Amino acid sequence: QSVLTQPPSASGTPGQRVTVSCSGSNSNIGPNSVSWYQQLPETAPKLLIHSNNQRPSGVPDRFSGSKSGTSASLAISGLQSEDEADYYCAAWDGSLSGWVFGGGTKLTVL
Amino acid sequence: QVQLQESGPRLVKPSGTLSLTCTVSGGSISSSHWWSWVRQPPGKGLEWLGEIHPSGTTNYNASLKSRVSISMDKSKNQFSLNLNSVTAADTAVFYCARVDKLLGEYFFAYWGQGTLVTVSS
Numbered sequence: 001q002s003v004l005t006q007p008p009s010a011s012g013t014p015g016q017r018v019t020v021s022c023s024g025s026n027s028n029i030g031p032n033s034v035s036w037y038q039q040l041p042e043t044a045p046k047l048l049i050h051s052n053n054q055r056p057s058g059v060p061d062r063f064s065g066s067k068s069g070t071s072a073s074l075a076i077s078g079l080q081s082e083d084e085a086d087y088y089c090a091a092w093d094g095s096l097s098g099w100v101f102g103g104g105t106k107l108t109v110l
Numbered sequence: 111q112v113q114l115q116e117s118g119p120r121l122v123k124p125s126g127t128l129s130l131t132c133t134v135s136g137g138s139i140s141s142s143h144w145w146s147w148v149r150q151p152p153g154k155g156l157e158w159l160g161e162i163h164p165s166g167t168t169n170y171n172a173s174l175k176s177r178v179s180i181s182m183d184k185s186k187n188q189f190s191l192n193l194n195s196v197t198a199a200d201t202a203v204f205y206c207a208r209v210d211k212l213l214g215e216y217f218f219a220y221w222g223q224g225t226l227v228t229v230s231s
Binding site: 045047051052056088099100101102 | 146148155156157158160161169170171172205210212213215216217218219220221222223
């Protein structure tokens with residue numbers, strides 16, 4: 001059972017917009033920023049969004065992040081086949097004094 | 111470009127100690143970053159194990175605190191993970207990562223490619 005809650009799966013067709021949610025609490029997402037990671041099959045996670053809504057250099061602007069209260073969301077617009085991957089959210093948890101991850105969401109492009 | 115590379119035994123016996131090293135290139139481990147270990151059991155999600163700062167300060171996952179330790183060798187630009195009393199449940203891909211700080215916010219900016227460690231007799 002992960003501290004941050006994500007839906008196990010999501011799907012969409014090419015060109016669609018999909019969102020992935022990440023629910024936390026007042027000890028993690030509430031006071032701290034959220035980052036998102038993309039994990040393509042058989043590869044290491046890659047930073048996708050940091051500081052709730054900031055894209056690192058090289059990440060397409062199709063990817064965007066937001067945070068409200070104790071929840072965060074990742075949105076992917078103009079869905080492409082290469083977006084098929086697992087997506088994880090993460091935040092620092094002050095009560096646990098450690099990093100916590102969501103359980104991951106497997107995105108399927110139909 | 112910062113690169114991280116995990117190394118160590120791929121097979122560890124039950125009740126033994128899992129030891130991995132992360133070698134950092136393209137940057138100094140003495141820079142003001144936190145250096146972390148994250149693992150991923152086959153088919154499952156990511157779990158943070160702990161982190162170390164060049165000052166020597168460490169933070170550990172509370173659920174593993176009694177079994178995990180992280181150290182740093184600045185002369186070799188490496189940091190290491192020790193996980194003792196391992197069982198089959200510790201079988202996982204282990205990643206090392208660098209935590210960056212930007213405008214007061216922290217995130218895992220760089221990851222190693224990961225190494226699969228199997229616990230089995």
